Structure formats: C-alpha cells, structure tokens
Amino acid sequence: MVEQLTVELGERSYPIVFFGGADAGVFVLEKIRQTGRSVTALADSKVWDLHFPKNDDLLCLKIEGGEASKSITCFDNACEFLATNRIARDGGLIAIGGGVVGDLAGFVAASYLRxxxxxxxxxxxxxxVDSSVGGKTGINIKAGKNLVGAFWQPQVVYICTEFLKTLPPEEFSAGMAEVIKYGMLYDAKLFDQLEALEHDLTWDHPELSAVVRRCCEIKAEIVKADEKETASSGGRALLNLGHTFAHAIENVAGYGTYLHGEAVAIGLVLAAKLSVRLVEAGRSGFAVSDEDVIRCHALIERYRLPTDLRISLHRVAGDLAAPKLSIEALLDAMRRDKKVRSGKLRFVAMEKIGNAVTVDDIPEGWIRDIWSEAGAE
Amino acid sequence: MVEQLTVELGERSYPIVFFGGADAGVFVLEKIRQTGRSVTALADSKVWDLHFPKNDDLLCLKIEGGEASKSITCFDNACEFLATNRIARDGGLIAIGGGVVGDLAGFVAASYLRxxxxxxxxxxxxxxVDSSVGGKTGINIKAGKNLVGAFWQPQVVYICTEFLKTLPPEEFSAGMAEVIKYGMLYDAKLFDQLEALEHDLTWDHPELSAVVRRCCEIKAEIVKADEKETASSGGRALLNLGHTFAHAIENVAGYGTYLHGEAVAIGLVLAAKLSVRLVEAGRSGFAVSDEDVIRCHALIERYRLPTDLRISLHRVAGDLAAPKLSIEALLDAMRRDKKVRSGKLRFVAMEKIGNAVTVDDIPEGWIRDIWSEAGAE
Structure with a gap:
C-alpha cells in the first residue's frame, strides 16, 4: 500500500507518502535513494537500531530522544557532522525519529550551507500527525521552547505506522493528544469517530492509518492557508490549541518532566475550560457547554493522558503528586511565548467542538483561575 | 542628502538608503523608530560608543568585532538576549557594525522565533559594499567559515560613509578589496575609475559615496537575478571571485590571522592568475593578459593589501613572514567550501577585466601551482 497526499505550498509543495508493510526502514531508504540524492541521516538511536538494517552504509548521526537533544549543542554537533563529512549543497538530510529529531534535523537542514x-x-x-508536516523546525534555548528555528519545508514526508510497533505506550498516548486536538479544533466528525471507537487506537488498530491520514490532511489544509503563521487571526495559530498552556507547563516544570503530548493534553482541557468562560461571558460565537468539556476530558483520559497538573497516569503512580508549579512562573512563561503580539497574550479557544478561533483579550484573572483549578499554586 | 536604491526581490524587495552628514547614529535610530517597530540592536561595541548617543535607551547587545564573534556561542547569547527581553514576532533587530555583526545579527533575526x-x-x-546587501547571513563553525546561516533579507539597509571616519585604516583597505572585486568581475569602467583616481580613496574622498553606491547597484543587480545562488553557472556565485582561495586561507591560517578583505585581496590576485592559465590552455572566451594581472595586482597593492601569502603591509612588518600554510590543508579546506558541487571544486575566473564566469573543471595541479607561487608549502 502506497498512498500520497500533497501539501500545497506553491514551489515548496511536497508529498506525504503513506506506506505499509514490514521492513519500513529498508523501504524508506530505498525510496529516498531513488531520488539520486547523496543523503545523510539524523536518527533517533533507538529507532535506528530497531528498524534499520545493520549493514546499511548510510552516514547516520544518532541522536538520543528527549527534549534535551533539541539544544544549541546538538545543533552545532550535527552541523559539524555534516561539514566534516563534506555534505555539499546538493546533499540531503533525512530525519528519522520523533518530533525532537525532526525539529532539530529540520533546523540543521535549513541552516547548514544556508x-x-x-x-x-x-x-x-x-x-x-503533527511535527513532521508543515515546515516548522526549531530548537529550545534556556529562555524557552522552540524559540530558535526556521520555516523549512521537507521534500517528502514518509509515513509508515509500522514504526509505531516499538513505540512506548506513553509516547503513543502523547501522540493521541495531538490527534484529539485536530478533532477539537477542526473536525467534529473526527472527534465523534474517536469517541465511537470500540477499541482504543493502537499501532495495529485497523482505523489508525486512516486517522493519521486525516490529521495530515487537516494540517496540510491549515498550513496551505497560512504557511508562516502571519494571519492576523485564526490561520495556522489554531494548531496551537492548548499549546500556550502546554509550553508554559513544560517550561516551568522543566523539559522532560511531562512529555510534550502530556502537556498538550492538559492544555487542551484548560483551553476547553477557557472556552466555557467565553460562553459565560457572553462572547458571541462561543457555544461550548460543560458537557463538551466533559467529552474532551473523557477522550483525553481514555488514552491515559493527564487532564490537570497533578496526575500523569503513565509516568507516576496514581497517588504521587506532580511537581508544584507556580502560577506566577506559568504566567511569566506565557508572556514569553512566540504567540505574544504587541505584549498581549494570545489564546486559541473553541467556539464548539470542531471549530476554534484565536482570542487576544482574555482577562489575566481567568488564566490565574484556570491554572489554580489545574493544581498550580 | 538622502538617496535611495531598491534591491528588487519581489515581495522581499527593500531599499538601500544612502544618507550623509554628521550624527549618523542619531539619524539612523530616528529613521528606524519612524517605522513604529519596537526594535533592539546588536552593535559593534566600538562603533556604538563612538557614534551613538549615550543617553539613548535603545536595548542594545554589544558585540566585540572580529570573526570570533561569528560563533554558535554568540548566536546563542544573542537569542537569549532577545528572549529574556521579550522581543516578540513583531519586533525588529538592527545590526550596527561590520560584516561580522551583520552576518551574526542576520542569522539571529532569521532564526529567533523563526x-x-x-x-x-x-x-x-x-x-x-558587500555583506549588508543581499541577505546572506551566517556564522562560522569549527569545520569552516559561514557554513551555518540563512538567506534573510533586511527591511532596509542604511548607509552613511560618515561611520568610516573612525574605521582603522587596515579595515578601510580590507573593504577596498571587495570594491576592486566588483570592477574585476562586473564593471571595467569602475576598475578604470579606481585606477585613474589621483588620490587614494579615503572616508572623506569626494568620490567615495558614488563608488560605494555603484558597488551596491552591482550587488543588487546580481542578487536580483539569482537570490539564492542556485543558477547552474554564473549568477550570484560570481560575487565569490577570489573567495574560494580567500576562505581556504582564512580557514587554514586561523580566522583573524588575515582580515577577510586581506584574504580576498590575495584571492583576487590568485583568481587573476588562474584566469591567465585558462587563456594559456586555450579555453574559449578567456582573454586575460599578464598585463591585466599586473593591473589588478597594482590596484590591490595601492591600498596596502597583500597580494600573496607572505606580506600583509598593514599588519606585519615588511620583513616578517606570515604563517606558513600547507598546500594540502588549503586544498582540503577548498573541498569543504560551500561552492563545491557534486564533489567538484568550483572557481570564478575572469574572461577579461569586468567580466567573470564560473568554471567547474580546473585541474587540481593548477591550484597546487598557484598556491605554491603564492608562498604555500
């Protein structure tokens, strides 16, 4: 099975190739080599060892998974690796791994030899479903996550759910947070479909491929309309539903305390609560009910994701408290977020499930309350 | 006097504003503030202290001049500086200084918040005349110069020759290497004009402004035709006349041993010699004479610039030898150059004064000979 979807971006358009079957690693290297490019890889070391042939002579720099690898130091090392191996302007770089490797490798590809x-x-x-599509690349600096990077579109994205066979369950769940996000912000039908599944999604669930593909379609549509997130409202920023909260959590708790997807799960619940406050305040267009919040909450919990700051089912024993986060520190981190414009905090909220908008004028008191309800102090 | 020249690059077009008079620092800050942008500066510390008002409250990170500042560490520091000062996406960054500050600040502006x-x-x-126009930005890594960076066009370039009043004489000369380069590669009239000057150009020479402006015009024309240096021959790569040699010299001698302009001066002489070899080998189109090489040599020496690896008139006593450079190391550095395509060394050579072309198939033996004649071992 090989299917294809195009991300339409004029001269920067590219295909997402969906393929199946075992030996995904062998298949993908063969495909890329058919382009005739001299290529090099940055690969998650575990994935490389599990899925790629030992006897392949592809030049590969192995990267440890985890946010700590999205650093200036790893960026520098990767550039030196390419330079000492004399990769020229007509060479290519393959990112093999999760969001960390893709974001790092993308920024390396954008910057090496310009x-x-x-x-x-x-x-x-x-x-x-998220980070490999759309061209956002970047690394973290001390002051915050993804604060340094580039828009750099790939030539091709190769997606095979076979790779998920060896993904730890908490990482699969973390990905589900982004899947649920697409339902909440753009596609009520997808949300309904996820709710209606008899069995939870797993790497070998018969509907997984279609769900992944639908998420890529949504992302491609949104990115096509607003590639560099310059729309004055809505646009690509909608993909950040829950992320203003999530980035603050990750920043204050310390990167790695929560998986990114776990922080997003919490952020989605908080964004749903924020949306209800907009309804209560009589803002026109907003029609999210308490019932909708419960539905979001339930779908997120179903994948053992946290819904407030206190509990992360995969990662701590049920009765173990998460680190106490300070409301002031969280607000401070939010003010440093990339989405801040002219000093104003910018949030994404749901008008209803399947429809999100950007909102610039949220009273700070609401945010304090929401953090407090979530367990911050 | 305020004149303007546009660099035509479609939606990335921008003006070069030429202005005169004292208090250049005050003038330029006023101009940029009129844009209404919230701006921050990265400035050469000496220039900042000499030319900018002490009482200005512009947020400014001072940078030491010299290639050592084009480092990953300085890049990281500058990004942290912007983030901790909460510069948002709608903020702007001003580069105040020479090529080092401009290249560094440009890559910071390209990468900070993407x-x-x-x-x-x-x-x-x-x-x-060179680095501020055209959008090439970058930093050095251990493996070589400018190997990491981005194409990132400025919004405006402000040029005032008043700033040159305090420029050390060897730095003025280094700039003259690039001025002479434009004559050699694109404009025989400019070359003739430089030769015919009764007095050498200095910061207050009546013809300096017109010469600077002419160089900017040439650069704008070349960049317009090939913004990202993707032309298969000629194009923007022509601006690298002498630079394949120059980058190798800087890399092997150690950055800072020669000023960039000094290395370019040597490179220009070597490129002229290479051009004569092409004539001698009967390559069609090439018509450079020994006389032309002498003219280039003379114009370069007139500005006290070095014409081989041995002598740098400004920086070492006439009888002091420069560091001995190894031919193998120089060739090795050339092979790592960004201009390498499909493993082949790429050079720019003159068909005649005022007309350059790219050449991909130079025998390595010629390059060895040329390095040897220049004093490498």
Whole structure:
C-alpha cells in the first residue's frame, strides 16, 4: 500500500507518502535513494537500531530522544557532522525519529550551507500527525521552547505506522493528544469517530492509518492557508490549541518532566475550560457547554493522558503528586511565548467542538483561575 | 542628502538608503523608530560608543568585532538576549557594525522565533559594499567559515560613509578589496575609475559615496537575478571571485590571522592568475593578459593589501613572514567550501577585466601551482 497526499505550498509543495508493510526502514531508504540524492541521516538511536538494517552504509548521526537533544549543542554537533563529512549543497538530510529529531534535523537542514534538502521519516505518532508536516523546525534555548528555528519545508514526508510497533505506550498516548486536538479544533466528525471507537487506537488498530491520514490532511489544509503563521487571526495559530498552556507547563516544570503530548493534553482541557468562560461571558460565537468539556476530558483520559497538573497516569503512580508549579512562573512563561503580539497574550479557544478561533483579550484573572483549578499554586 | 536604491526581490524587495552628514547614529535610530517597530540592536561595541548617543535607551547587545564573534556561542547569547527581553514576532533587530555583526545579527533575526524583521546599518566599508546587501547571513563553525546561516533579507539597509571616519585604516583597505572585486568581475569602467583616481580613496574622498553606491547597484543587480545562488553557472556565485582561495586561507591560517578583505585581496590576485592559465590552455572566451594581472595586482597593492601569502603591509612588518600554510590543508579546506558541487571544486575566473564566469573543471595541479607561487608549502 502506497498512498500520497500533497501539501500545497506553491514551489515548496511536497508529498506525504503513506506506506505499509514490514521492513519500513529498508523501504524508506530505498525510496529516498531513488531520488539520486547523496543523503545523510539524523536518527533517533533507538529507532535506528530497531528498524534499520545493520549493514546499511548510510552516514547516520544518532541522536538520543528527549527534549534535551533539541539544544544549541546538538545543533552545532550535527552541523559539524555534516561539514566534516563534506555534505555539499546538493546533499540531503533525512530525519528519522520523533518530533525532537525532526525539529532539530529540520533546523540543521535549513541552516547548514544556508539550506539543504530535507526528508522527514516520523517514527512516533506525534511526529506523524503533527511535527513532521508543515515546515516548522526549531530548537529550545534556556529562555524557552522552540524559540530558535526556521520555516523549512521537507521534500517528502514518509509515513509508515509500522514504526509505531516499538513505540512506548506513553509516547503513543502523547501522540493521541495531538490527534484529539485536530478533532477539537477542526473536525467534529473526527472527534465523534474517536469517541465511537470500540477499541482504543493502537499501532495495529485497523482505523489508525486512516486517522493519521486525516490529521495530515487537516494540517496540510491549515498550513496551505497560512504557511508562516502571519494571519492576523485564526490561520495556522489554531494548531496551537492548548499549546500556550502546554509550553508554559513544560517550561516551568522543566523539559522532560511531562512529555510534550502530556502537556498538550492538559492544555487542551484548560483551553476547553477557557472556552466555557467565553460562553459565560457572553462572547458571541462561543457555544461550548460543560458537557463538551466533559467529552474532551473523557477522550483525553481514555488514552491515559493527564487532564490537570497533578496526575500523569503513565509516568507516576496514581497517588504521587506532580511537581508544584507556580502560577506566577506559568504566567511569566506565557508572556514569553512566540504567540505574544504587541505584549498581549494570545489564546486559541473553541467556539464548539470542531471549530476554534484565536482570542487576544482574555482577562489575566481567568488564566490565574484556570491554572489554580489545574493544581498550580 | 538622502538617496535611495531598491534591491528588487519581489515581495522581499527593500531599499538601500544612502544618507550623509554628521550624527549618523542619531539619524539612523530616528529613521528606524519612524517605522513604529519596537526594535533592539546588536552593535559593534566600538562603533556604538563612538557614534551613538549615550543617553539613548535603545536595548542594545554589544558585540566585540572580529570573526570570533561569528560563533554558535554568540548566536546563542544573542537569542537569549532577545528572549529574556521579550522581543516578540513583531519586533525588529538592527545590526550596527561590520560584516561580522551583520552576518551574526542576520542569522539571529532569521532564526529567533523563526524570523523577525531586520535592519542593516553597516559601519565598515566592506559591510557597506558587500555583506549588508543581499541577505546572506551566517556564522562560522569549527569545520569552516559561514557554513551555518540563512538567506534573510533586511527591511532596509542604511548607509552613511560618515561611520568610516573612525574605521582603522587596515579595515578601510580590507573593504577596498571587495570594491576592486566588483570592477574585476562586473564593471571595467569602475576598475578604470579606481585606477585613474589621483588620490587614494579615503572616508572623506569626494568620490567615495558614488563608488560605494555603484558597488551596491552591482550587488543588487546580481542578487536580483539569482537570490539564492542556485543558477547552474554564473549568477550570484560570481560575487565569490577570489573567495574560494580567500576562505581556504582564512580557514587554514586561523580566522583573524588575515582580515577577510586581506584574504580576498590575495584571492583576487590568485583568481587573476588562474584566469591567465585558462587563456594559456586555450579555453574559449578567456582573454586575460599578464598585463591585466599586473593591473589588478597594482590596484590591490595601492591600498596596502597583500597580494600573496607572505606580506600583509598593514599588519606585519615588511620583513616578517606570515604563517606558513600547507598546500594540502588549503586544498582540503577548498573541498569543504560551500561552492563545491557534486564533489567538484568550483572557481570564478575572469574572461577579461569586468567580466567573470564560473568554471567547474580546473585541474587540481593548477591550484597546487598557484598556491605554491603564492608562498604555500
């Protein structure tokens, strides 16, 4: 099975190739080599060892998974690796791994020799449905997450759910947070479909491929309309539903305390609560009910994701408290967020399930309340 | 006097504003503030102290001049500086200084929050005629110079030769290497004009402004035709006349041993010699004579620039030897150059003075000979 979807971006358009079957690693290397490019890889070391042939002579820099690898140091090392191996402007770089590897490798590809070709081979659910598509690349600096990077579109994204076979369950769940996000912000039918599944999605669930593909379609549509997130309202920023909260959580708790998808799960619940406050305040267009919040909450919990700051079912024992986060520190981190414009905090809220908008004028008191209800102090 | 020249690049077009008079620092800050942008500066510390008002409250990160500042560490520091000062996507960054500051600040502006607006205020002759125009930004890594960066066009370039009043004489000369380069590669009239000057150009020479402006015009024309240096022959790569040699010299001698302009001066002489070899080998189109090489040599020496690896008139006593450079190391550095395509060394050579072309098939033996004649071992 090989199917294809095009991300339409004029001269920067590219295909997402969906393929199936075992030996995904062998298949993808063969495909990329058919382009005739001299290629090099940055790969998640675990994925590389599990899925790629030992005897392949592809030049590959192995990267440890985890946010710590999205650093200036790893960026520097990767550029030195390409340079000492004499990769020229007509060479290409393959990212093999999750969001961390894709974001890092994308920024390396954008910057090395002022830009070389780039191929995405996402091997986590989160990277397949979100970070590998759309061209956002970047690294973290001390002051915050993804604060340094580039828009750099790949030449091709290769997606095979076979890679998910070896993904740890908490990583699969983390990806589900982004899947649920697409339902909440853009596609009520997808949300309904996820709710109606008799069995939870797993790497070998018969509907997984279609769900992944639908998420990619949504992302492609949104990115096509607003590639560089310059729309004055709505647009690509909608993909950040829950993320203003999530980035603050990750920043204050310390990267790695929560998985990105776990922080997004919490952020989605908080964004739903924020949406209800907009209804209560009589804002026109907003029609989210308490019932809708419960539905979001339930779907997120179903994948053992946290819904407030206190509990992360996969990662701590049920009765173990998460680190106490300070409301002031969280607000401070939000003010440093990239989405801040002219000093105003910007949020994404749901008018209803399947329809989100950007909102610039949320009273700070609401945000304090929401953080407090979530367990911050 | 305020004149303007447009760099035509479609939606990325921008003006180069030429202005005169004292208090250049005050003038330029006023101009940029009129845009209504909230701006921050990265400035050469010496230039900042000499030319900018002490009581101005512009947020400014001072940078030490010299190639050592084009590092990953300085890049990281500058990004942290912007983030901790909460510069948002609608903020702007002003580069005030020479090529080092402009290249560094440009890559910071390209990468911080995946790109913010950028203003160039070049304060060296080299930056005015070359590095501030055209959108090439970058930093050095261990493996080589400018190997990491981005194409990122400024919003405006502000040029005032008043800033050159305080430029050390060797830096003025280094800029003259790039000025002479434009004559050699594109404009025989400019070359003739430089030869015919009764007095050498200095910061207050009546013809300097017109010469600077002519260089900017040439650069704008070439960049317009091939913004990202993707032309299969000729195009923007022509601006690298002498630079394949120059980058190798800087890399092997150690950055800072020669000023960039000094290395370019040597490179220009070697490129002229290479051009004569092409004539001798009967390559069609090439018509450079030994006389032409002498003319180039003389014009370069007139500005006290080195014409081989042995002598740098400004920086070492006439009888002091420069560091001995190894031919193998120089060739090795050339092979790592960004201009390498499909493993082949790429050079720019003159068909005649005022007309350059790219050449891909130079025998390695010629390059060895040329390095040897220049004093490498």
């Amino acid at each position: 830009g070389i070709d780039f191929y995405q081979v996402p091997t986590t659910l989160l990277a397949m | 790109g913010i607006d950028f203003y160039q205020v070049p304060t060296t002759l080299l930056a005015m």
